[in-house]
Amino acid sequence: MVAIIQSQPRAAVRILRFDRVQRAAHWANAALFAVLMATAIALYFGSFFGIVIQRHTIAEIHLWTGVSLPAPIIVSLIGPWGSQMRRDVRRISYWTRDEIRWIKSLGKTPLVADKFNPGQKLNAIFIGATILVMLATGSMLQWFRFFPVPWRTGATFVHDVFAFAVFVAVFGHTVMALTHRDSLRSILKGWVGEGWAAVHASGWLKEQQLTEDSATFESRE
Amino acid sequence: MSLGPESPTPGEPPKRVAIGRRVFIGIAAISALGIAFGADVQSFLGNALGSGLGGLLPGGDRFRIYSITGAYPQISRSDFRLEVSGLVERPMTFTLADLEAMPTTSFVKTFQCVTGWKVPDVHWEGVKLSHILKTVGVKSEAVALSFESYDRADTESLTLDQAQLPDVIVAHRMLGAPVTAEHGGPVRLYVAPMFGYKSLKWLSAIRVVDTVQPGYWEENGYPANGWLDGTTGPTNPDPSLT
Numbered sequence: 001m002v003a004i005i006q007s008q009p010r011a012a013v014r015i016l017r018f019d020r021v022q023r024a025a026h027w028a029n030a031a032l033f034a035v036l037m038a039t040a041i042a043l044y045f046g047s048f049f050g051i052v053i054q055r056h057t058i059a060e061i062h063l064w065t066g067v068s069l070p071a072p073i074i075v076s077l078i079g080p081w082g083s084q085m086r087r088d089v090r091r092i093s094y095w096t097r098d099e100i101r102w103i104k105s106l107g108k109t110p111l112v113a114d115k116f117n118p119g120q121k122l123n124a125i126f127i128g129a130t131i132l133v134m135l136a137t138g139s140m141l142q143w144f145r146f147f148p149v150p151w152r153t154g155a156t157f158v159h160d161v162f163a164f165a166v167f168v169a170v171f172g173h174t175v176m177a178l179t180h181r182d183s184l185r186s187i188l189k190g191w192v193g194e195g196w197a198a199v200h201a202s203g204w205l206k207e208q209q210l211t212e213d214s215a216t217f218e219s220r221e
Numbered sequence: 222m223s224l225g226p227e228s229p230t231p232g233e234p235p236k237r238v239a240i241g242r243r244v245f246i247g248i249a250a251i252s253a254l255g256i257a258f259g260a261d262v263q264s265f266l267g268n269a270l271g272s273g274l275g276g277l278l279p280g281g282d283r284f285r286i287y288s289i290t291g292a293y294p295q296i297s298r299s300d301f302r303l304e305v306s307g308l309v310e311r312p313m314t315f316t317l318a319d320l321e322a323m324p325t326t327s328f329v330k331t332f333q334c335v336t337g338w339k340v341p342d343v344h345w346e347g348v349k350l351s352h353i354l355k356t357v358g359v360k361s362e363a364v365a366l367s368f369e370s371y372d373r374a375d376t377e378s379l380t381l382d383q384a385q386l387p388d389v390i391v392a393h394r395m396l397g398a399p400v401t402a403e404h405g406g407p408v409r410l411y412v413a414p415m416f417g418y419k420s421l422k423w424l425s426a427i428r429v430v431d432t433v434q435p436g437y438w439e440e441n442g443y444p445a446n447g448w449l450d451g452t453t454g455p456t457n458p459d460p461s462l463t
Contacts, residue, residue: 043285055288093241100238125241129248137256144336149451152337154259158252 014191015208017115019084025076026187032072033170035065040163066138069131092121115204126169133162264341282340284332286403289437293402294371294423301407303391307367307429310358317407320393323348323356328388328413333449335416345411347392351385353427365433368410371423377410377436378445379419380455381429388413391424414457416447 018026039062043055076085091114102111103118111117116124140147140155147155177184182196197205255262263282298317306312327346333339350366359381366384368377383389392400392411400406405422412419418438439445444453452458 055286089241093239094237095240096237100240121240122244125244126248128241129245133248133252137252140256141336149333149337149449150260151256152335153263153339154256154337156337157259157263158255161255162252 013194015194015197015205016190017186017192018190020190021076021081022085022088023187023190025072025085028072029069032065032069033166036062036069037167037170039065044160044163063138063142066134069135073128073131088115091115092124095121112203112206113201115201117200123169123173127166130162130166130169134159134166137162282338284340284404285334285338288372289374290372292372295402296371296407296423298399298407303408303424304426305353305357305429306426308360308363308431309429310360311356313357315353317393320348320391320408323352326387326390327394330388330411330413332417332420335418335443335447343395344397345390345392345413346394347390347408347411349387350379350389350391350410351387353391354381354384354429357429359429362431363429364431365429367428367430367434368421368424368436369426369428370421371425375421375423375437376434377419377421378433378439379412380433382456383412383446386414386457414449416443416449418443419447 039058042058043062076082077089095118096114098109098111099114099118099121101109103122107119114121137155137159140152141159144152177187182192182200186192192201194205197208301317303315303320304312305315325346326349327344329342329344331339331341332343363381365381366379368379370376379389389412390410391408393406393408394400395404395406395409395411400409405420405424408424410419410421410424421436433445435445446453446455448454448458450459
């Protein structure tokens with residue numbers, strides 16, 4: 001066992017980082033976000049700058065895209081195909097003390113990196129929670145009759161502020177993806193090289209080597 | 222929370238903390254507070270920053286321009302006509318100059334949309350609807366008013382009693398200037414004690430009728446009587462709204 005851990009990373013060896021279900025869920029989720037953000041800009045700034053838009057049509061697209069937003073995550077989590085997804089959700093949710101220290105020091109403390117670094121984990125948690133917040137406040141705006149007027153005003157406020165935060169988070173996420181080609185490839189094609197994992201996710205690599213089983217290696221699929 | 226040095230037993234996974242759940246609950250709590258007190262935060266920010274910067278902030282108090290048709294009717298000041306007909310003694314057609322020559326009422330009121338957004342301290346100027354009705358002479362069998370818009374889509378209704386309220390005006394100035402096309406200019410209705418959808422934009426005609434005819438938004442499920450306190454009875458529930 002020790003021999004395996006200490007062996008040199010084999011650059012040619014591919015490790016599966018995201019299985020097909022996760023890739024499909026990610027890109028379906030990204031597509032829904034793209035539609036929501038594009039229609040949000042039209043709805044928000046269209047009125048701000050007085051641009052005339054087919055507001056009703058755009059609002060309907062925004063509404064139904066929003067309602068279907070949880071679908072990729074839910075579908076990928078439930079069912080027999082979702083084991084890797086479920087494992088990664090647990091991975092993202094439960095942090096070691098080292099990871100907590102790492103995020104509090106903004107990445108200055110040493111860390112044996114997991115499959116995802118704490119920043120990536122925080123991004124995932126934020127997006128997950130934000131989906132629920134947007135669903136809740138968006139529903140209050142759409143089916144407003146059931147809520148007192150001050151709550152409707154508050155829901156508009158929260159929906160707007162979180163929308164702003166989503167734009168910041170998605171911008172950051174996109175910049176990071178475009179500047180980290182190996183990570184980007186892993187969400188496109190699924191795999192990372194063992195050399196990459198040794199540098200960026202050594203804890204995960206060790207875990208992979210310890211529990212090396214055929215299911216985690218795409219090359220053996 | 223104390224973060225002692227980590228000393229994992231070899232072969233045993235390090236203790237983990239449910240950060241995901243904590244962040245999740247934290248964000249949910251913040252947004253619940255935002256729903257409950259967002260209106261107050263917003264008005265505080267609006268006051269602190271002024272309407273310029275406050276209007277740019279996400280969630281700021283600002284107009285969200287709605288158009289049923291996806292277009293703003295462009296009506297020049299000289300082409301504008303307001304036709305008043307139906308159960309009246311003297312059917313009349315008013316030009317913009319006619320309306321501007323009438324006694325002007327002005328006040329500062331909040332524009333409150335039924336979906337929640339609002340714009341405080343909007344300056345309104347126009348002619349009381351009651352004055353226009355007095356000018357044309359309403360027949361005794363009249364019960365309600367139907368309003369039509371230059372957008373050929375929006376319609377609205379008010380009972381004759383509602384139309385007599387002192388802050389129900391045919392507005393030709395708004396925010397200290399002539400009403401712009403996006404806000405429903407040259408002339409729009411402003412029904413101060415009710416939600417914004419009652420304040421029909423691009424007003425083109427008023428018909429005096431013998432029964433309340435549901436307008437566009439009422440056909441789409443909004444109450445005919447959209448009082449700002451959320452009640453939907455025919456008469457003003459709260460004199461302070463006016």
